[in-house]
Amino acid sequence: MAVAKSQVGSKAASTEGRKVAASRAAKSPATSKSSASKSAGGAKAAIADFTKEQELAAYREMLLIRRFEEKAGQMYGMGLIHGFCHLYIGQEAVVVGMQMAIRTGEDQVITGYRDHGHMLAAGMDANGVMAELTGRRDGYSRGKGGSMHMFSIEKQFFGGHGIVGAQVSLGTGLAFANRYRKNDLVSLTYFGDGAANQGQVYESFNMAELWKLPVVYIIENNRYAMGTSVVRSSAQTDFSKRGASFNIPGEQVDGMDVRAVKAAGERAVAWCRAGKGPYILEMQTYRYRGHSMSDPAKYRSKDEVQKMRTEHDPIEQVRARLIDKKWASEDDLKAIDAQVRDIVNHSADFAQNSPEPDAAELWTDIVR
């Protein structure tokens, strides 16, 4: 399920140059008036409109993630998935937009434990992801990794990491390998607003800028780290500025608008490919569900969640544009919906029918 390879929009890629984020408080998508991406200096960066194909591809990709996650949630409730399971619902535009800005299967992707969306966007197979969630033999890690630990060399997806912040140094290392090999590949290193406070993030920032490593740090600011809101954990809540003392340029992006994400992603990736070093994108987004399946999410109001869902939903935005521009009819969209549901239902069946790993697997893969 790879997204359609995107044409690099020349309009979007035009805003090159070093930017340091404007000094204003983080504006959440909920309070931001416009859905346009805010870039350096408060200037409103031009967002290239998507073509019909791009809108349809983005719609389909985001919907796949949404439906997949809903199904995973259901299956967790049925006792088919265990342990920690962190759903990505609400944040779909981030990975889908970013994936449209890179070369799928060549540029590397790495993230934390909230990883199902990243894997689907990277073109990993829904069956294999779901079967890993159920801990079965046909899962990406043959049942040994679980929700938080999946990988695909083929798609250059490097996990799937459970220790908050650890993937930031790892992603920097992926970029180091690119520089070492003198190729023009870029590492997309995703982490949360909470993870952004870990020390190794800044150790990595310093090395990345010092050695001009091609890494895009994508901070998925969904406003909470477990039950702790950004203002309760962070002295600097404008995450695009977190690289300022290392001279790493950063932007705040409306992470609910897939077009804004793609445009910003293209700027960042172009910067990295040109050998100018790392780039920070703060994606302002929101998770609709609790932190993990066991989180009652009492730290925020139902209204807050509802407002995001109704006013900023990333999928609804695309849907509205498709209808508005008469690029798709309700029936067309229903057909896409049905296709996506098929894929997801099939993955659920597959994941339940795949056998448990062989007992001998306990002792394999420890060293090689």
Added chain:
Amino acid sequence: MPIDILMPALSPTMEEGTLSKWLKKEGDPIKSGDVIAEIETDKATMEVEAVDEGTLAKVLVPEGTENVKVNTPIAILAAEGEDVSKAAAGGAAAPAPAAAPAPAAEPAPVAAPAPAAPAVAAAPVAVTVASDPAIPAGTEFVAMTVREALRDAMAEEMRRDPDVFVIGEEVAEYQGAYKITQGLLQEFSADRVIDTPITEHGFAGLAVGAALAGLKPIVEFMTFNFAMQAMDQIINSAAKTHYMSGGQLGASIVFRGPNGAAARVGAQHSQDYAAWYSQIPGLKVIMPYSAADAKGLLKAAIRDPNPIVFLENEILYGHSFEVPKLDDFVLPIGKARIHKTGKDVTIVSFGIGMTYVVKAVEELAKDGIDAEVIDLRTLRPLDIDTVIESVKKTGRCVTVEEGWPQGSIGSEIAAQLMEKAFDYLDAPVLKVTGKDVPMPYAGNLEKLALPNVGEVIAAVKAVTYR
């Protein structure tokens, strides 16, 4: 008085070297700071600077001599006004280390051969540990979960001592990721129940600093898996400072949180650190099983002036036990608890390991095997005496834990029994441990990775030759 110039040690590990060159000859005046010779070690060529002043009366070791042992007299220096020839003939009456290495950047080595009578005690100071306090007759026991016991222990100690505070991720407003700090924010305010950013290395270090300044932090790690981020501060800063400062200062601090496997959370979230921390001098390590021990030992830990690693278990949090209803129930750190007396075999366990043992013992009883069960409770200092006393009686020992086999607590017990109770053993000590693999996610594999009741029974039958 003439002075012997001795072969200096130029590195902490140097025992001998080559005297490659004399830069002064007999009869030359020597001033303090003069470079008098060159010495070669396997690492470098170093200059020897004179410390004392006078005249070089006699060279005892000619240049080019190899394998000159550290502290061998290499020359004689006649002090000012002394008769040089007399000094050369008689040598120094009282040799003094007259040469200092130059550059003097390296620490003074302890390369001198040990004197006949060792100056240091050969054994650590033995500490006698008090027994559990007697529980007055008629004391009421109440059923309480481990979770409640831990919370009560913290609340009681916070009421007792205003220097005690709790710090960690989600401990305050969220009431604890596992609800161990439930209600503490409401009772003690945000000044004393402090939510941190996700910065384990930073807040653990900050807490150690606060402890060095005299406060008594309770650091909650959401799980001990994340304390790996803070390992350096726990070990290098908390555990070692008392020693490094010659006893001047130390950290009265408790690091606590769930340790070991929960259920189906995979390799990075399912690690047992019991053996890791138990290796560190300067730390005390506690890993309770019952609610009463959790309460009594956490209170003791908070009062203790040392850094304590207090290992809890997520699965045990919800288990209920009888806890004595006393105003101030404090248990001794470093004392094992005999959970059940028996005569046929000694089973040693701790923490969640006890859950397997308790079930196995019931089964074994049906087969006529009467096991004695020891719950270590504290892993450092390790109450090996209680284990030895039991093994003297039973002649057999099985250890049970969830951690990995190599370098496990069981390994340590087996080694100590071999040293100290070999003649009492009628069978090799057997260890039941988690398997030597990272924790798999799949349900069937996770079960296989953990110890089970059947393995405990099998080990007991093996050592009792049944």
